[in-house]
Amino acid sequence: MIGIVIVSHSPKVAEGVKDLADQMSQKRVKVVAAGGVDDQTIGTNAERIYNALLEAYSDDGVLVLLDLGSAVMSAQMAIEMLPEDKQNKVVLSEAPLVEGAIVAAVEASIGNDLAKVNAAAEAASTMRKLP
Amino acid sequence: MAEIELEVTHEAGLHLRPAALFVQTAAAFEATIEVRNVSRDTPFKNAKSALEVMMLGVNQGHRIAIRAEGEDAEEALEALRRLIESNFEVDSPAEEEEQ
Numbered sequence: 001m002i003g004i005v006i007v008s009h010s011p012k013v014a015e016g017v018k019d020l021a022d023q024m025s026q027k028r029v030k031v032v033a034a035g036g037v038d039d040q041t042i043g044t045n046a047e048r049i050y051n052a053l054l055e056a057y058s059d060d061g062v063l064v065l066l067d068l069g070s071a072v073m074s075a076q077m078a079i080e081m082l083p084e085d086k087q088n089k090v091v092l093s094e095a096p097l098v099e100g101a102i103v104a105a106v107e108a109s110i111g112n113d114l115a116k117v118n119a120a121a122e123a124a125s126t127m128r129k130l131p
Numbered sequence: 132m133a134e135i136e137l138e139v140t141h142e143a144g145l146h147l148r149p150a151a152l153f154v155q156t157a158a159a160f161e162a163t164i165e166v167r168n169v170s171r172d173t174p175f176k177n178a179k180s181a182l183e184v185m186m187l188g189v190n191q192g193h194r195i196a197i198r199a200e201g202e203d204a205e206e207a208l209e210a211l212r213r214l215i216e217s218n219f220e221v222d223s224p225a226e227e228e229e230q
Contacts, residue, residue: 023147023148023151024147024148024151024181025151026151026155102147102181103181103182103185105151106150106151106154106155106181107180107181107182109151109155110154110155110158110179111158120180120181120182123182124182126186127182127185127186128186128188
């Protein structure tokens with residue numbers, strides 16, 4: 001089963017999205033929050049993301065959901081810190097953070113592979129909210 | 132091909148946790164399972180896809196139709212019926228599955 005890492009500039013956003021994802025998957029999926037520079041500071045931190053990648057890692061791979069801007073750069077740096085054989089099992093997702101995490105958590109919980117989970121999460125951007 | 136139609140009474144409709152439980156329950160069966168929102172007159176969609184289920188826009192009070200084909204189709208429909216009629220309070224088979 002794949003793991004999921006939630007990267008946000010805000011530690012609270014990352015934790016909150018993780019809580020939502022955990023409820024969706026009934027905690028059957030390893031979801032790790034990597035928000036903020038540290039627990040108090042807004043920003044992103046490659047080392048925090050690196051540790052989250054290691055925690056979420058399995059041979060099935062890890063999907064990384066991001067908010068904006070430097071989150072992408074920090075996540076790319078974090079991936080480069082991984083051993084090479086693990087690097088190609090980590091995918092950065094274009095998915096919207098909240099909707100993507102909700103969809104990804106369910107899709108991962110039923111055992112879908114990394115590519116399929118990411119495709120569903122990215123397609124969540126087309127999901128309408130208003131009636 | 133077996134088919135059932137029933138009303139979703141949960142206040143969240145088929146979104147968030149109910150949608151997750153629905154998909155996880157469906158995914159526990161081998162049968163091909165599809166669901167459509169009768170109230171919105173949508174086409175049938177894959178019941179094992181979180182996104183497709185949520186995109187049906189099933190709100191409280193909507194009627195849905197579920198159809199299944201395959202060896203365990205009847206059991207699948209029965210499990211989904213129990214899940215919805217219990218207002219998503221029963222343990223789904225998916226919850227009992229090994230991690």
